[in-house]
Amino acid sequence: MTKKFNQYLGKAGQLSVMSEFLMLGWNVAIPEVDIGDDIFVVxxxxGTLKKVQVKTARAAESKKTMAFNAQFSVSVKNLRNILPILVxxxxxxxHxxxxxxxxxxxxxxxxxxxxxNKVGSESNGNINFRFTYKNDRVICSNQDFTNYQDNFKDFTRIEH
Known part of the structure; x- marks a missing residue:
């Protein structure tokens, strides 16, 4: 994929996530300056504010294992920068x-x-996470991440 396509894919992923928050009744905003937060959810x-970082990838098929994979990169500095409002x-x-x-x-x-749990691998200031999708499961570094799918528990539905 080209760098230009990746920009389109990333923005499409961000907008799809924003639409899910809107459907839950939360207001969403894109910060004018991106310093680690892609979306503010309010x-x-x-006045409850939550910060969201969206990571988007395209699935890569693995015919050998009958699964598919997606790779993401997260800044170590940003991940370790724990503030009062978690990301x-x-x-x-x-796919x-x-x-x-x-x-x-x-x-x-x-x-x-x-x-x-040693999930992910660190390289050049980033952590690379490789998610494997197989049989309705999501695995990352031999850890089961399936329970995190659609994990909107911190974003309860708001009725308007």
């Missing part, structure tokens, strides 16, 4: 012209997986 009635990482994958159920992981949980 509960208007209470939620949303990993979205495009066969459809979006898969997003994998949604709070920053502190993803950091624990990286530091305690």
């Amino acid at each position: 509960q208007d009635a209470t 939620h990482y949303v990993f979205v994958v495009r 066969n012209d459809k979006w898969l159920r997003p994998v949604i992981i709070p920053q502190d949980v993803l950091l624990d997986h990286f530091e305690m």
Whole structure:
């Protein structure tokens, strides 16, 4: 894929995630300056603010294992920068012209997986996460991430 296509894919992934938050009744905004947060998600009635970092990848088929993989890169510096408002990482994958159920992981949980469970591999200031999708499961570094699919528990539905 070209660099230009990757920009289109990344923006499409971000917009698809934004639409899911809107459907849950949350307001969404794109910061004018991206310093690690792609989306601000706000509960208007209470002022509750959540920060979201979207990572988008295209699935790569693995005929040998009858699975497919998606690779993501996360900045080590940003992941370790724990502030009072945690970032939620949303990993979205495009497979066969459809979006898969997003994998949604709070920053502190993803950091624990990286530091305690050795999930991902560090290189040049980034952590590379390779997700394998097979038999309705999502595996990353031999850890089951399936329970993080559609993990909108921190974004309860808001009725308007």
